[in-house]
Amino acid sequence: MNKIEIENLTLQYSDGNESLRNVSMGIRENAITVLFGPAGGGKSSLLRCLNRLNDMADVQTAVGRIMLDGENILDPKTDVIALRRKVGMVFARPVVLPLSIRGNLTYGLEVMGESRRSKLDDAVERSLKQAALWDEVKDRLDDQAIALSGGQQQRLCVARSLALEPEVILLDEPTSGLDPISTAKVEASLQELKKDYTIILVPHSVQQAARAADFAAFFLQGELVEYAEGKSIFTTPVNKRTEDYVTGRFG
Amino acid sequence: MKLNRNLSQRLGFGLISLMATLTVIPIIVVVIYIITQGGGAISLQFLSGFPHDGMRQGGIMPAIVGTFYLTLGTAIFSVPLGVAAAIYLAEYAADNWLTRTIRIAIINLSGIPSVVYGLFGLGLFVLFLKFGTSILSASLTLSIMTLPVIISTSEEALRAVPQAFRTVSISLGATRWQTIRRIVLPEALPGIITGVILGLERAAGETAPILFTGAAFFLPRLPNSVFDATMALPYHLFVISTQVPEMPFQIQYGTALVLIAFVLGMNLIATVVRSRARARRQW
Ligand SMILES: Nc1ncnc2c1ncn2[C@@H]1O[C@H](COP(=O)(O)OP(=O)(O)OP(=O)(O)O)[C@@H](O)[C@H]1O
Ligand SMILES: [Mg+2]
Numbered sequence: 144m145n146k147i148e149i150e151n152l153t154l155q156y157s158d159g160n161e162s163l164r165n166v167s168m169g170i171r172e173n174a175i176t177v178l179f180g181p182a183g184g185g186k187s188s189l190l191r192c193l194n195r196l197n198d199m200a201d202v203q204t205a206v207g208r209i210m211l212d213g214e215n216i217l218d219p220k221t222d223v224i225a226l227r228r229k230v231g232m233v234f235a236r237p238v239v240l241p242l243s244i245r246g247n248l249t250y251g252l253e254v255m256g257e258s259r260r261s262k263l264d265d266a267v268e269r270s271l272k273q274a275a276l277w278d279e280v281k282d283r284l285d286d287q288a289i290a291l292s293g294g295q296q297q298r299l300c301v302a303r304s305l306a307l308e309p310e311v312i313l314l315d316e317p318t319s320g321l322d323p324i325s326t327a328k329v330e331a332s333l334q335e336l337k338k339d340y341t342i343i344l345v346p347h348s349v350q351q352a353a354r355a356a357d358f359a360a361f362f363l364q365g366e367l368v369e370y371a372e373g374k375s376i377f378t379t380p381v382n383k384r385t386e387d388y389v390t391g392r393f394g
Numbered sequence: 395m396k397l398n399r400n401l402s403q404r405l406g407f408g409l410i411s412l413m414a415t416l417t418v419i420p421i422i423v424v425v426i427y428i429i430t431q432g433g434g435a436i437s438l439q440f441l442s443g444f445p446h447d448g449m450r451q452g453g454i455m456p457a458i459v460g461t462f463y464l465t466l467g468t469a470i471f472s473v474p475l476g477v478a479a480a481i482y483l484a485e486y487a488a489d490n491w492l493t494r495t496i497r498i499a500i501i502n503l504s505g506i507p508s509v510v511y512g513l514f515g516l517g518l519f520v521l522f523l524k525f526g527t528s529i530l531s532a533s534l535t536l537s538i539m540t541l542p543v544i545i546s547t548s549e550e551a552l553r554a555v556p557q558a559f560r561t562v563s564i565s566l567g568a569t570r571w572q573t574i575r576r577i578v579l580p581e582a583l584p585g586i587i588t589g590v591i592l593g594l595e596r597a598a599g600e601t602a603p604i605l606f607t608g609a610a611f612f613l614p615r616l617p618n619s620v621f622d623a624t625m626a627l628p629y630h631l632f633v634i635s636t637q638v639p640e641m642p643f644q645i646q647y648g649t650a651l652v653l654i655a656f657v658l659g660m661n662l663i664a665t666v667v668r669s670r671a672r673a674r675r676q677w
Contacts, residue, residue, distance in 0.1 A: 196565055228567040238558040241581055251566035254576070307567065 145169035152207035177356035184362035231304025237296035239288035274302035294325025435648025460624035467533025476544030484552035504542035532608025547589025584671030
């Protein structure tokens with residue numbers, strides 16, 4: 144089942160360049176869909192469309208439709224707050240809020256008005272376990288989150304979006320600043336998470352793309368060049384430009 | 395060659411520390427001088443009594459209380475307004491000509507001599523709005539003078555909060571206002587408090603803005619409403635230094651000492667708040 148249908152999406156920032164050009168793709172539920180390609184291809188721009196975070200950027204035009212569970216989220220009438228709870232996001236650099244570990248995890252629930260201690264505690268424990276961080280921090284939930292290591296911070300950021308019980312999780316190069324061991328931990332937890340969530344990942348390397356992808360989309364300068372199952376796109380790409388990229392001939 | 399570089403580094407540092415020391419010396423000298431000249435005047439009776447015998451005897455309590463009232467009054471008007479304006483400028487205002495004009499106006503306002511504010515206050519609050527020569531008029535006048543300082547320092551403090559915090563907060567479903575109240579403001583608070591205290595400190599020490607708007611030469615009792623005039627430390631100091639013949643200089647320096655202690659005390663609070671917050675913050 145497709146969770147999201149992107150239909151003829153074209154995105155233009157105020158400098159006039161098209162960062163996404165007539166992109167159409169369906170995104171499968173309970174799978175990891177990878178968006179990969181060289182810098183400036185529009186991967187982050189596409190992610191930011193999916194939770195309307197681009198509202199904060201200098202967007203000139205966004206035409207086309209993005210259907211999430213049958214509703215067009217680009218519609219101006221969309222409740223963006225509700226959308227962002229449904230579509231969680233993890234950024235490249237782990238940005239922990241200047242709060243305690245617990246405070247980071249409960250923030251999203253608190254701003255939506257949840258104040259029952261039991262609910263919040265449940266969310267903290269559940270999300271930390273899902274992000275494979277529970278054992279490392281369970282005894283110091285009230286410490287400042289900034290005191291965690293970079294890898295732990297990034298898993299905290301994953302946990303933080305999970306605490307809201309989203310349906311879709313967007314990850315933009317979530318392991319770009321991490322060592323191989325932390326990277327492996329994050330990747331492993333994604334494989335677990337996809338059983339319950341729809342995951343869209345911008346990987347930080349082609350290798351990671353190949354490891355993680357159930358489906359993969361190759362973006363080049365705003366254009367969706369090829370979109371296929373992960374198994375085939377990295378071994379037998381159809382398009383010449385995809386082949387050049389995955390075999391390391393450019394990019 | 396290496397020796398040379400080390401030598402020039404030592405010379406450079408030496409010179410810089412010398413300069414730094416030189417700037418501190420006048421402050422220390424002034425403070426020590428005022429303490430030695432005026433310290434003898436300080437007594438419980440000086441701090442808690444009314445002046446008498448044409449102010450040549452007695453205490454300065456009404457001036458201390460008056461300055462406290464004026465500073466408090468200034469804070470009540472200028473802090474909420476100034477911080478709100480800073481939040482608007484830093485978080486909401488679009489970057490257009492209007493915003494830029496407002497910003498330039500604020501910068502220029504802080505350069506206006508304080509006596510001009512005094513005249514403005516006389517015209518607007520005392521005469522036009524008929525508040526009379528009163529604590530209210532003087533506080534409002536001091537507020538207008540203080541606002542630019544509070545606005546620009548608070549705006550700077552808000553802008554220093556990393557943009558990423560806002561993005562993350564929004565992506566977690568917070569509204570813009572929730573983001574400001576829960577994340578941005580607490581982070582900017584030490585900087586805002588510093589700016590507020592710097593502004594109020596200046597207000598507490600000024601004579602010119604209250605001269606025509608609320609300061610009294612001498613009052614035999616404390617003001618009992620905001621429409622009463624009040625004595626105030628800086629104006630009292632001016633009066634006893636220039637208007638009263640055969641004034642014992644100890645009382646003059648004693649008054650100056652109290653005024654300096656008042657202002658430095660506020661400064662100390664600002665420093666403590668700032669260093670506490672800096673120790674807590676780690677990004
Ligand atoms: N906020 C913005 N304002 C203006 N232009 C932008 C903005 N964000 C991205 N762009 C432009 O859109 C294009 C696509 O950028 P985007 O960040 O989506 O690419 P990307 O595929 O994520 O690249 P990278 O691999 O470097 O992260 C680039 O040309 C970029 O300059
Ligand atoms: Mg990117």
